[in-house]
Amino acid sequence: MSKWEKVKLGEICDLDNGYAFKSSDYISNSNTINCRMSNIRPNATFDALYNAKYLPDNYSVKYSNYLLRDGDVIIAMTDMANDPKILGVPTVVETQGYNMLLNQRVGRLRFLKEVDGAYLKYALCQPQARSHFKRFAGGGLQINVGKKEILSVEIPLPPVETQKQIAKTLDTAAELLALRKQQLAELDNLIKSQFIEMFGDPVTNSLGWDTDLLEKYANVLTGHPFDSSKYSENGIKICGGLIIMPDRIAWEDAKYWSSSLGLEKYLLEENDIVLAMDRPWISSGFKIGQISRYDLPTLLIQRTARIRAKNMNQSFMNWMISSQRFLMHCNITETTVPHISIKDIKSFEILVPPLELQNQFAEIVTKINEQKALVKKAIYETQYLFDSLMSEYCE
Structure with a gap:
C-alpha cells in the first residue's frame, strides 16, 4: 500500500x-518539428x-497553442x-532548441496544481497505470485511449519536494541502467564490426565467398502443434x-508440457537457433534467439523454426541468419499476420567461408559474450x- 494519498490524475x-x-x-x-508518438x-x-518530420518555422506562431516547452x-x-x-x-x-509542435493522438498534461513533471512520468510508468490504459483502450488495428480514461488513472501524490527527491x-538509477545497456550495445557492435572485418558485407558478399543453400549446412525443423488446452x-x-x-527469449512467459515422451525430435539443444516464423520484427529483422544450456530441456512449438548447423560453425550461422542478407532474402507474406515459410529459410544462399575462419570468429564471439554476460x-x-525504487516510491 502506498505511503502517500492516491489521487486521480484529473485532480492535478x-x-x-x-x-x-x-503530411x-x-x-x-x-527549426520546427512535429512532435509525434514516435518521439x-x-x-x-x-x-x-x-524520424523527424519538419514543419515551416512560421507554424510555431500560427499554431502557438500546440508549442511544447x-x-x-x-x-x-x-x-x-x-x-x-x-x-x-x-x-x-x-x-x-527546436520548436516542437504537438501532433494529434499525443496528449500534453497541463498541471492544475504544483507537480514535478519527472515524478509524474515515473508514476505513470507504473504497471498499474499501464494496465489501466490498456484496459480501457479500444479500436481495431490501432488502439486508442481517450482523455477521460487517462485522467481517471490513480497515482500516489507525495509533497512536491518529496516528488523532486524521488x-x-x-533519474540516477535510470542513467546508470542506460549506461549499462549502452555498454552491451557497444559489445554487440564489436561483434558486428569483427564479422564485417573477417567476412565483408554479407549483403553484397564483398569478399566473394562461395555461397550455397542453407539446407545443405543446417537441419531446419518446425515445431509441434501443441494443444493449448493441455x-x-x-x-x-x-x-x-x-x-x-528482438533481444532475448522471455522464458518467464513460457508455457509447459508435462513430458517429452513421443516428442523427442522437437527437443532443442544448446546453441540451436530458434526463429519466429510469424510476426517478424520488421524494423530490425526477424525475431531470433539462441538456446543456452540453462534453457534446457525445451520443446519447439509450431510456427517456430529450429536451425541447427551441420558442417558449419553454429555461431557463424547465427550471425548470418541475423544479417540483412537473410532479411532481404526471405519473402514476408503480406497477410493479416506476416510470416515466412520453411522454404524461404532452407533456400537462403548463405556465405561459406573456410571453416577455420568461421571457428576463429566463434572464438572471438565467445570471449565477447563472456564480457556481455x-x-x-x-x-x-x-x-x-x-x-x-519505483515500487517503493510510486505504487
Whole structure:
C-alpha cells in the first residue's frame, strides 16, 4: 500500500490534444518539428529527432497553442493493437532548441496544481497505470485511449519536494541502467564490426565467398502443434515465436508440457537457433534467439523454426541468419499476420567461408559474450534496483 494519498490524475492535471498536421505540411528541414508518438520511446525517454518530420518555422506562431516547452509531460494515446509498446507511455519533453509542435493522438498534461513533471512520468510508468490504459483502450488495428480514461488513472501524490527527491533518485538509477545497456550495445557492435572485418558485407558478399543453400549446412525443423488446452503448470518449457523477443527469449512467459515422451525430435539443444516464423520484427529483422544450456530441456512449438548447423560453425550461422542478407532474402507474406515459410529459410544462399575462419570468429564471439554476460548481470542488478525504487516510491 502506498505511503502517500492516491489521487486521480484529473485532480492535478488536464490534458490537451495535439493538432492534426498533414503530411503535405512537411518540408525537408527547418527549426520546427512535429512532435509525434514516435518521439516517445518505449522506455519513456524523449527523442526530439527520432524520424523527424519538419514543419515551416512560421507554424510555431500560427499554431502557438500546440508549442511544447522543455519539461512538458506528454503521453501517447494510440498504438498498434497486436504489439502495443507506447500506449499510455509518458515522457518529459526536451526540445534541444527546436520548436516542437504537438501532433494529434499525443496528449500534453497541463498541471492544475504544483507537480514535478519527472515524478509524474515515473508514476505513470507504473504497471498499474499501464494496465489501466490498456484496459480501457479500444479500436481495431490501432488502439486508442481517450482523455477521460487517462485522467481517471490513480497515482500516489507525495509533497512536491518529496516528488523532486524521488525523481532525482530514479533519474540516477535510470542513467546508470542506460549506461549499462549502452555498454552491451557497444559489445554487440564489436561483434558486428569483427564479422564485417573477417567476412565483408554479407549483403553484397564483398569478399566473394562461395555461397550455397542453407539446407545443405543446417537441419531446419518446425515445431509441434501443441494443444493449448493441455498445457501443464510445470514440466518442460515450450519455446515459440510469442516469447522470442528482438533481444532475448522471455522464458518467464513460457508455457509447459508435462513430458517429452513421443516428442523427442522437437527437443532443442544448446546453441540451436530458434526463429519466429510469424510476426517478424520488421524494423530490425526477424525475431531470433539462441538456446543456452540453462534453457534446457525445451520443446519447439509450431510456427517456430529450429536451425541447427551441420558442417558449419553454429555461431557463424547465427550471425548470418541475423544479417540483412537473410532479411532481404526471405519473402514476408503480406497477410493479416506476416510470416515466412520453411522454404524461404532452407533456400537462403548463405556465405561459406573456410571453416577455420568461421571457428576463429566463434572464438572471438565467445570471449565477447563472456564480457556481455558480466554486463547483463550488472543490467539485471541495476534494473532490479530501479524497479524496487519505483515500487517503493510510486505504487
